[in-house]
Every structure is written in C-alpha cells, then in structure tokens.
Amino acid sequence: MGKSKLFDLSGKVALVTAGGHGLGREYCIAVAKFGADVACNDIDIKLAQETVELVKKFGHRAIVIKADVSKMDEIERMVNQTVSEFSTIDILFCNAGVVNPMVPLHELSIEDWDKVMALNLRGTFLCMRTVLPIMIKQKRGSIISTASLAGLMCGITPHSAPYGASKGGVIGLTRHAAVAYARDGIRINAIAPGLHDTRPVGLNLTLEKSEELKRMIFPAIPMGRYGEPSEIQALAVYLASDASSYVTGQVFVQDGGISA
Amino acid sequence: MVDKGMFDLSGRVALVTAGGRGLGREFCEGVAEFGADVACADIDMERAQETVSLIKRFGIRAIAIEVDVSKPDQVEHMVRQTMAEFSTIDILFNNAGIGNPPVRLHEMPIEAWDRAMDVNLKGMFLCLRAVLPVMLKQKRGSIINTASVAGLMAGAETRSLPNAVPYGASKHAVIALTKHAARAYAQEGIRINAIAPGAHLTWPLGAPREFMEEIHTHLAKFIPLGRIGEPREIKGLAIFLASDDSSYVTGQVFVHDGGFIA
Numbered sequence: 001m002g003k004s005k006l007f008d009l010s011g012k013v014a015l016v017t018a019g020g021h022g023l024g025r026e027y028c029i030a031v032a033k034f035g036a037d038v039a040c041n042d043i044d045i046k047l048a049q050e051t052v053e054l055v056k057k058f059g060h061r062a063i064v065i066k067a068d069v070s071k072m073d074e075i076e077r078m079v080n081q082t083v084s085e086f087s088t089i090d091i092l093f094c095n096a097g098v099v100n101p102m103v104p105l106h107e108l109s110i111e112d113w114d115k116v117m118a119l120n121l122r123g124t125f126l127c128m129r130t131v132l133p134i135m136i137k138q139k140r141g142s143i144i145s146t147a148s149l150a151g152l153m154c155g156i157t158p159h160s161a162p163y164g165a166s167k168g169g170v171i172g173l174t175r176h177a178a179v180a181y182a183r184d185g186i187r188i189n190a191i192a193p194g195l196h197d198t199r200p201v202g203l204n205l206t207l208e209k210s211e212e213l214k215r216m217i218f219p220a221i222p223m224g225r226y227g228e229p230s231e232i233q234a235l236a237v238y239l240a241s242d243a244s245s246y247v248t249g250q251v252f253v254q255d256g257g258i259s260a
Numbered sequence: 261m262v263d264k265g266m267f268d269l270s271g272r273v274a275l276v277t278a279g280g281r282g283l284g285r286e287f288c289e290g291v292a293e294f295g296a297d298v299a300c301a302d303i304d305m306e307r308a309q310e311t312v313s314l315i316k317r318f319g320i321r322a323i324a325i326e327v328d329v330s331k332p333d334q335v336e337h338m339v340r341q342t343m344a345e346f347s348t349i350d351i352l353f354n355n356a357g358i359g360n361p362p363v364r365l366h367e368m369p370i371e372a373w374d375r376a377m378d379v380n381l382k383g384m385f386l387c388l389r390a391v392l393p394v395m396l397k398q399k400r401g402s403i404i405n406t407a408s409v410a411g412l413m414a415g416a417e418t419r420s421l422p423n424a425v426p427y428g429a430s431k432h433a434v435i436a437l438t439k440h441a442a443r444a445y446a447q448e449g450i451r452i453n454a455i456a457p458g459a460h461l462t463w464p465l466g467a468p469r470e471f472m473e474e475i476h477t478h479l480a481k482f483i484p485l486g487r488i489g490e491p492r493e494i495k496g497l498a499i500f501l502a503s504d505d506s507s508y509v510t511g512q513v514f515v516h517d518g519g520f521i522a
Contacts, residue, residue, distance in 0.1 A: 004293050004294065006293070006495065006496055006499070007266075007267065007496065033266065034266075175522045176522075178484065178519055178522045179484045179519055179522050182484030182485045182486070182518070182519045183484070183485075183486055194508075196508075222442070222443045222446030222447070222510065222511065223446045223447070223508065223510065224446070224447055227508035228508070231505075231507050231508040232508075233266065233505065234266055234267065234500055234503070234505030234506060235500065235506070235509070237266065238496055238497070238500045241496070243495070243496025243497075243499075243500075244496055244497070245493050246485065246489040246490070246493040246494070246516055246517070246518050247497070247516055247517075247518075248484060248485060248518065248519040248522060249484065249519040249521075249522020250514070250515050250522065252512075252514070253509075253512050254506075254508050254509045254512075255508070255509075255512075256446070256508050256510065257442055257443055257446045257510040257511040259511070259512075260438075260439040260440075260442045260443050260446075260510065260511020260512070
C-alpha cells in the first residue's frame with residue numbers, strides 16, 4: 001500500500017469542544033492519529049485530561065482547556081489559550097451539546113429550553129465567530145459542527161423537540177456560514193450522528209433504562225445496532241483534511257441507515 | 261505519523277463501471293492507492309486499458325473489461341470476469357452514466373429519454389442485481405452509486421444545468437434506489453451509499469467539449485468555492501466510503517459540489 005498523504009494532518013492544529021468524552025474524544029484521537037496537535041476543551045477538566053493522555057500516544061502536542069462554551073468570555077479565553085500554545089487553529093470541531101429532559105414540550109421548563117439553545121446553537125455560533133478571524137487571516141480552515149440526525153428528522157427518540165430544533169439550527173448555521181466563508185478558503189460542514197453508544201450529557205441513564213431503550217430502538221435501525229463512537233473517526237479525518245477540499249456546506253449523516 | 265490501518269483497502273477487490281474516464285478513473289486511482297485490486301469496466305476498452313496502466317504503479321492487480329451496463333448479458337459477463345480474476349467483489353462503484361441532448365423536454369427524442377434511463381438507472385439496477393449475491397455470500401460489501409446534485413435539485417434555470425430533465429430524473433431515481441437498497445441489505449453487512457458530484461472538470465461521454473466548457477465557465481460563477489472541482493478531489497470520499505472506516509454509514513448521499521447546493 002502506498003504511504004498516501006491524502007488524509008495527512010501533520011502540522012495542523014485542531015480545537016475540539018467537549019473533547020473529553022463520547023464523539024468529541026474520538027475526534028481528538030482521530031486527528032491526532034493523522035498528525036494534528038490538539039486543544040481539547042471540556043467543561044469537565046478530568047475527562048479532557050484523560051483524552052489528552054490518549055492523544056499524546058500519537059506523539060503530538062495536546063493541551064486541556066476548561067471552558068463552558070455557552071459563555072463568550074470563556075470561549076475567548078479558550079481560543080486565546082489555543083493560539084498562544086499552538087500559534088493558530090486550522091481545524092475546529094464545534095462539538096459541545098446537551099440533550100433536553102425527556103418530557104412533553106408543554107411540560108418543559110423555559111430554562112431547560114434556553115439551556116439547550118445556549119449551548120447547542122448559540123455556543124456553536126460563538127465558537128465559529130471567535131475562530132473565524134484566525135482562519136480568515138491564514139485563508140485556510142475546516143470547521144466541523146456536530147449536528148444530529150434529530151436536526152433532520154424526528155426519528156425514534158421521543159420528546160426531543162428542543163434538542164432537534166437546536167440541531168436543526170446548527171445545520172442552518174453550518175450551510176449559511178459555509179457559503180459566506182467559501183471564498184476565504186474556509187470549509188464548514190456538519191456531522192449528523194444517529195445513535196451512538198455514548199452517554200449524552202444531561203440524560204443520566206441507568207443501565208436498566210438504557211437496556212430498555214435498546215430493545216425499543218434497535219429494531220428501528222436498519223443495521224440493528226448503535227454505532228460505536230470510534231466508527232466516527234474516519235469521517236472526522238476526511239472532513240478535517242484536504243481530502244475534502246471541494247466539500248462545504250454539507251451535512252454528513254452517520255446513522256446505520258435510520259434516515260435512508 | 262500516519263495511521264496505517266485507517267482507510268486501508270489491501271486485499272480488497274473493487275469493480276468500477278465507467279472507470280475509463282472522469283470521476284470513474286479517480287475512483288480506480290483512489291482505491292488502488294490504498295491497496296485494492298481493481299476491475300475497471302468501460303464501454304470504451306481503450307480508455308479502460310489506460311486507467312489500468314495508470315493504476316498499476318500502486319503495485320496492485322488490475323484488469324480492463326468492456327461493458328455496456330444497460331445490457332444484462334454484458335453486466336453478467338463483467339461480473340463473471342471479475343470473479344474469475346479476483347475470486348470476489350468487495351467494493352462496487354456504480355458509476356456509468358450519460359447526459360441527455362440539451363433540448364427542451366417536449367422536443368426530447370424518446371430514444372434519448374430511454375437511453376438516459378437505461379444507462380443511469382436500469383444499468384445501476386443490473387449491476388446491483390449481479391453483484392449483490394457475491395456480497396451476500398461473504399456478508400460484506402460496500403456499494404457506491406454515482407448520483408449527482410441534479411438528483412437532489414433542479415435549480416434555477418440560469419444557474420444550473422439547463423434542459424437536464426431526463427438526466428435529473430434518472431439521478432433522483434438513483435438516490436431513491438440507493439436508500440431503499442441500503443435498508444434492504446443493511447442486516448447483511450452490505451452498505452450502499454451515493455456520491456452526488458456537482459460540477460467537476462470532466463468530459464462526459466457524448467457531450468461536446470465546447471458545450472462542457474461553456475457550462476463549466478457559467479456554473480463556476482454560482483459555486484461558493486468559486487471554481488469547478490478537480491476530478492482528483494473526489495478520491496478521499498471514495499476511499500472513505502469504500503473502506504471499513506465508514507462502517508456505520510449506509511443509505512446516505514454525499515454531496516461533493518464546492519457548496520453549490522448548500
């Protein structure tokens with residue numbers, strides 16, 4: 001096999017929000033495997049530290065940044081810290097998100113609605129807004145937002161309207177921003193995961209409850225199973241690298257066929 | 261350091277229809293670079309041979325096969341020949357397709373409609389039908405169908421392909437075929453996805469070069485990235501979908517268009 005440079009990320013710098021667990025951790029590992037330095041943000045510094053230990057195995061630099069990416073001052077500090085450590089940002093994964101409590105919409109507290117929007121949608125906007133000037137200056141960058149299948153369809157999880165609406169917003173934001181910054185050499189795409197075997201923040205599932213969910217959900221997935229978080233790595237590498245140089249404004253669904 | 265495992269296709273066998281030109285040639289190049297053996301089929305044997313000589317530099321095995329994918333007996337022959345040479349098929353690029361004459365629908369010769377459907381849609385069905393049993397037996401396979409952005413939208417007449425109704429209808433159908441087939445075979449280890457390219461610097465079979473140049477210049481103005489795609493830019497997507505590293509992806513359409521339909 002030829003030692004292809006097609007997906008190479010050597011010398012690139014990636015900032016990943018919510019890189020401490022779930023798909024965010026996979027994004028960190030994936031880009032590090034292909035040579036990138038990684039700034040791993042999370043609200044939980046211990047989890048971020050765990051990711052950084054995993055990432056360092058690949059021989060690149062990695063730092064931990066604690067920040068709540070629904071807060072502008074914390075985002076600015078996160079971006080400044082990344083740039084002072086690595087001089088630039090080439091790749092941004094806007095990945096932080098929460099789910100809403102699973103209750104009918106008319107029983108949902110307004111605070112819970114606001115919390116979901118503040119992180120999932122407004123937080124994605126704030127991160128893009130802060131990182132874009134750096135990418136504009138170097139005329140290069142790849143931004144990958146984490147949307148969700150729930151942003152495209154209702155599908156099979158009940159009572160997900162706030163989450164779905166926020167992720168639909170992320171998709172709109174991604175497509176419009178992609179067109180707006182295409183001439184600046186910046187590509188902006190979204191990954192829309194279906195159900196992966198992660199533990200979403202805010203859901204606090206007991207083992208019993210998650211087994212019950214599996215019994216309900218698996219028959220509705222054509223592949224008959226959840227995705228393993230590690231299965232998202234290649235898509236992340238593809239979108240982060242120049243291998244996707246002609247791709248922008250797109251939503252990449254990885255869902256075992258649910259939305260087919 | 262580059263991970264050696266991810267995207268690896270060593271030991272895999274890929275069959276690519278219309279591999280003699282354009283994006284089909286890039287699909288052959290892409291999978292060969294990552295280690296797959298390639299059966300390159302084309303209606304033009306000389307061009308298929310050219311692709312084969314190009315990709316042999318990667319040290320893989322490659323053969324050329326002459327085929328018109330709209331003909332069931334020729335499709336069967338293509339699959340038999342691939343099996344005889346390589347014993348299996350792990351990856352199928354259903355890539356053969358043609359445009360239609362640039363005239364309005366009510367003036368479209370019925371034969372032109374039939375030809376577009378026979379090659380773009382029925383040809384794809386015939387290839388799926390012939391290759392799926394091979395993949396079912398080994399409980400593994402990745403099929404990548406070449407759709408088009410014309411399979412997702414018509415677009416304003418002034419900023420899109422004019423008079424592409426039969427082509428657009430056939431590519432819409434390709435997307436539906438991809439989704440339905442993906443669901444039907446998901447439990448058997450076979451993944452089926454589509455690539456929907458926007459405008460790339462290719463010279464499709466039967467389209468006059470001046471006509472294509474005119475279209476390229478015109479369309480570039482409406483593409484957010486400000487240019488027509490280079491054919492080689494599609495390789496990364498092809499490799500991703502062909503490899504086991506897209507293992508949880510099926511029934512999806514991957515648009516590659518410089519932001520055109522964003």
